[in-house]
Amino acid sequence: MDFKTVLPLIVTDFDAAGVRYALIGGFALGLYGVSRSTVDIDFLAHKEDLDKIDRVMKKHGYNLEFRSENVSQFVSPVKLFGEIDFIHAFREISTSMLRRAVKKSAFGKELSLKVLTPEDIIGLKIQAFKNDASREFRDMADIDAVIKQYGPELDWTLLKDYFTLFGLQSRYAQLYEAYGKTKK
Numbered sequence: 001m002d003f004k005t006v007l008p009l010i011v012t013d014f015d016a017a018g019v020r021y022a023l024i025g026g027f028a029l030g031l032y033g034v035s036r037s038t039v040d041i042d043f044l045a046h047k048e049d050l051d052k053i054d055r056v057m058k059k060h061g062y063n064l065e066f067r068s069e070n071v072s073q074f075v076s077p078v079k080l081f082g083e084i085d086f087i088h089a090f091r092e093i094s095t096s097m098l099r100r101a102v103k104k105s106a107f108g109k110e111l112s113l114k115v116l117t118p119e120d121i122i123g124l125k126i127q128a129f130k131n132d133a134s135r136e137f138r139d140m141a142d143i144d145a146v147i148k149q150y151g152p153e154l155d156w157t158l159l160k161d162y163f164t165l166f167g168l169q170s171r172y173a174q175l176y177e178a179y180g181k182t183k184k
Contacts, residue, residue, distance in 0.1 A: 001039060001082025003027065004107055006060075010041075010084065011113045013056040020046035021053075022101035022114045024087070024124055031104045031115055034145045040083040044116060044124070046098060047090035057084070087124070097123070118146045119155050123162035130166045144175075151179040 007027075014021050022045075023031070026038025045053055050072065054064065061081065062074035072086040089095050097120040104115040116124070122143050129136040147154065156176055163172035 001041070002080045003041070006081055006084075007041065007106065007113065008111050009060055010056060011111065013059065014053075017049075017052040017056060019049045019052050019056070020089070020098050021049070022098055022116045022120075023104075024116050024121060025085075028115050028121055029142060029146065031106060032118055032121075032146065033149060034142065036142060036145075040085060042085045043087070044089050044094060044097060045086045046095065047088040050088070053086065093123075117155075118150050119158045119162070122146060122159060126162050126166050126168065147175050147179050152181065154180070156180045 011021075021043045022028075023042070024044050025040075025042030026036040027041055029036045030038075053072070057064070057074045060076070061078060062076050062084065064072065065075045066073040070088055072088065074084045074086075076082060087094070089098050097116055100117050100120060101114040102117060103112050105112055125139040125143050129139040159180075160169075160172050160176075163169060
């Protein structure tokens with residue numbers, strides 16, 4: 001996938017259509033300075049905007065390969081355009097993530113797009129490995145990298161809520177002890 005070609009096309013049309021979205025996943029981590037290879041683009045998008053998303057994706061030649069209540073997967077027959085996945089936001093916790101999303105620059109400030117906050121990216125990563133144990137090693141490595149980089153700047157109350165939601169209070173306590181306290 002050619003991210004520099006695809007992202008501006010999709011994001012510009014999302015903004016024009018009023019799609020409530022935020023970039024997540026490996027590319028979002030990269031915008032926060034955490035190196036992570038990725039082969040696709042992942043978004044959190046408001047479930048009420050799925051019709052708008054479908055129109056944008058169809059306009060750019062993507063086929064809807066899979067849709068459930070929680071996710072949609074679009075694949076282009078053109079390798080350059082690759083795969084774009086969406087997590088559907090419809091519960092309060094995920095729609096709150098969208099409201100907290102921030103604008104970030106990509107490709108040397110050529111593109112401005114909405115990205116989840118580091119705390120919310122961590123929340124989704126916790127959910128992902130709790131739903132699929134095979135993801136735990138990689139997702140925890142991503143979580144550790146974000147926390148090491150942003151430490152005391154993070155909203156540790158929100159992080160505690162995410163770790164607690166998934167029964168990971170002891171992991172939260174370890175991370176907070178190592179990185180959450182103000183450094184002197």
